[in-house]
Amino acid sequence: MVDSRFIRSISQRFDIETARHPNKLRRLRWRVTCSCALLTLLIIFGNLAFSGDAVFQSRPVTFSHARYANDCKQCHDASFQLPRRLLGNTDALFIHSCQQCHEQRMADHHGKPTDSSSIADCASCHSEHRGLTSLTNVSDSQCVTCHSDINAKTEHHQSAFANSVNSIDSHPEITLLKQWVNSQPKHTHGAYQVAKLDGKETGRFIDASNIKFNHAVHLQEDGVLVPPDHPDYGRQLANGLSTTTLDCASCHTPDAIGQGMQPINYEQHCANCHQLSYSTLLANTPLARNKPLPHVDPELINGILRDRLINYRKLQNNPTIKDPNQIDDFGATRNPAKVPLSDDPQSNWNWMESHLPNIQSLLFAGGKTAGQGDLQNGCALCHTFEWHGNTDTSDSGINWSIRASNIPDKWLVHSKFPHDRHAQTSCVECHYTTGTENGDTITAKQSVSGTDILIAPIKKCQSCHTDARNQTPAIARGRCVHCHDYHNDHTSGHKPILGNP
Numbered sequence: 320m321v322d323s324r325f326i327r328s329i330s331q332r333f334d335i336e337t338a339r340h341p342n343k344l345r346r347l348r349w350r351v352t353c354s355c356a357l358l359t360l361l362i363i364f365g366n367l368a369f370s371g372d373a374v375f376q377s378r379p380v381t382f383s384h385a386r387y388a389n390d391c392k393q394c395h396d397a398s399f400q401l402p403r404r405l406l407g408n409t410d411a412l413f414i415h416s417c418q419q420c421h422e423q424r425m426a427d428h429h430g431k432p433t434d435s436s437s438i439a440d441c442a443s444c445h446s447e448h449r450g451l452t453s454l455t456n457v458s459d460s461q462c463v464t465c466h467s468d469i470n471a472k473t474e475h476h477q478s479a480f481a482n483s484v485n486s487i488d489s490h491p492e493i494t495l496l497k498q499w500v501n502s503q504p505k506h507t508h509g510a511y512q513v514a515k516l517d518g519k520e521t522g523r524f525i526d527a528s529n530i531k532f533n534h535a536v537h538l539q540e541d542g543v544l545v546p547p548d549h550p551d552y553g554r555q556l557a558n559g560l561s562t563t564t565l566d567c568a569s570c571h572t573p574d575a576i577g578q579g580m581q582p583i584n585y586e587q588h589c590a591n592c593h594q595l596s597y598s599t600l601l602a603n604t605p606l607a608r609n610k611p612l613p614h615v616d617p618e619l620i621n622g623i624l625r626d627r628l629i630n631y632r633k634l635q636n637n638p639t640i641k642d643p644n645q646i647d648d649f650g651a652t653r654n655p656a657k658v659p660l661s662d663d664p665q666s667n668w669n670w671m672e673s674h675l676p677n678i679q680s681l682l683f684a685g686g687k688t689a690g691q692g693d694l695q696n697g698c699a700l701c702h703t704f705e706w707h708g709n710t711d712t713s714d715s716g717i718n719w720s721i722r723a724s725n726i727p728d729k730w731l732v733h734s735k736f737p738h739d740r741h742a743q744t745s746c747v748e749c750h751y752t753t754g755t756e757n758g759d760t761i762t763a764k765q766s767v768s769g770t771d772i773l774i775a776p777i778k779k780c781q782s783c784h785t786d787a788r789n790q791t792p793a794i795a796r797g798r799c800v801h802c803h804d805y806h807n808d809h810t811s812g813h814k815p816i817l818g819n820p
Contacts, residue, residue: 377448384447384454393419394447404440413442444805455800459486459786462799486786487797495524495730496776513727514772521755525770529703529722534766534773537565545592563592567746567763577739582728585614593700597624597682606630617683617719624678628671676718683719730774734802749775 380388387393394416397403403411421441444461445454466484481491491497494510499522504510514524537543542562570588572581583589595612596602602609607627612620682697683704698704703722741749747762750773754761763773784797 378450380447381449381454382451385451409439412440414440417441457800457805459799462803462805487781487784487799488786490777490781492777493731493774495772495774497524498522499524509732512732513725513730517770519755523755524772526772528725528727528769530724530726530769531701531703532769534763534771536767538567538764540564543592546594567750571746573738578735578737579729580738583726589701590614595682595698597697598678601627601631601678604630604634612682617721620682621675621679624675624682625671628674628678629667632667632670679719683721730772733804735804736802749779751775 379385384394394413396416397411400411400413404413444457447454463485468483470482484490494504494508495514499516500520501522503516503522510524511527513527515527517523517525542564545561545563570583573579574581595614597612601607601624602611604627607630612623684697684699684706698721702724705720705722707718707720747764751760751762752766752771752773753759761771766773780797780802784795784801786797787794
């Protein structure tokens with residue numbers, strides 16, 4: 320039997336008045352909550368009193384949109400735009416506002432609109448309200464989202480270049496410098512805009528332009544020969560010839576913004592040495608006045624040749640000429656006893672047509688002209704011509720056609736390179752190629768072939784640029800946006816940026 324002395328009631332075993340006793344922890348939490356709420360109200364009303372409604376605004380817009388900082392409706396043109404955008408409402412996308420000023424469209428992007436990975440809104444990459452920074456300063460993470468596994472992200476094709484590019488440290492070789500022995504990029508690849516495969520077992524790209532140019536000849540330390548009317552004529556060598564010294568900057572001039580180079584221009588860079596002085600006899604006629612031919616299409620040159628030949632013919636038949644040594648029939652001295660040629664217009668035309676093919680052949684086929692020194696070459700010294708034989712029946716009467724030079728103003732169409740930021744680096748440190756036979760480095764000053772692609776390989780870029788932030792010693796960062804453009808040029812589509820023919 321239980322001892323009743325040890326039996327107590329519930330009221331004796333438990334304190335049923337616990338709720339009435341003060342709880343220190345609960346009171347502390349209540350005081351902290353009230354203090355935080357009061358402090359928040361004080362901050363809000365204090366900013367309203369001294370700073371207006373700035374406390375309710377986002378961070379400043381980027382400096383390119385600073386003019387619209389106080390005009391939110393320029394971008395936020397829909398009600399409840401942000402929540403509706405998060406819910407997938409296409410009417411609330413910012414692209415509609417962006418296209419009011421910017422011409423880029425989804426079709427201007429590398430990613431096709433049919434891809435599941437295609438960016439649907441500009442704000443997906445270009446984040447606004449990040450302070451006074453550049454709107455194009457996109458983080459690498461945005462690019463790596465797709466480029467870490469391109470084949471898994473795209474539906475319309477498989478990548479021929481590289482399936483994974485995570486940073487500049489792991490960046491593969493540039494397409495133009497890769498060896499495509501086992502596989503080749505598709506014919507739609509941008510590399511074919513400026514280059515072509517050499518057709519050999521090496522599988523290398525070569526320059527696709529139709530200009531024959533020898534860098535080594537033009538960059539000789541002793542200089543290159545110049546004609547008598549050259550501004551530098553008079554610098555005599557031991558053999559009595561005149562030369563001028565050229566360097567890279569003689570032809571390659573930075574553009575206005577210092578990013579790229581201005582196009583090569585015949586009148587500016589070539590005409591001083593390579594004048595189209597085709598014939599001494601015709602150059603002495605009053606119509607020519609010792610002026611060389613202009614650098615124009617063969618059809619126009621053909622018309623000029625006809626005019627000067629007719630002028631030469633009339634000069635022969637001029638009875639006022641007293642000089643017995645007056646040139647006649649391209650070099651022969653005039654015989655006073657010779658019966659003067661007929662001055663009939665049809666006769667003059669037939670005579671001109673009979674001599675025109677010979678002049679055309681000398682000029683277009685690369686025969687010697689009336690230049691000086693070793694510059695006695697025709698148009699074929701630099702250009703590639705095609706002869707159509709006697710099949711030409713056009714009104715121009717010319718059997719030669721010139722291939723377009725196709726010199727690209729920009730080699731890597733979707734990239735950018737700030738030459739002004741690399742001004743302290745010598746040109747030949749980056750502009751070189753590798754020999755196909757021995758693998759030796761061939762700099763621009765040593766290149767003898769116009770087919771050489773003289774651009775720096777990716778290893779040269781990686782020697783200075785890295786993805787590491789805390790590199791010691793400090794080395795330049797290598798972010799995606801520093802070299803690559805995501806948008807295509809909407810004015811030219813995917814066409815190459817080429818210079819004049």
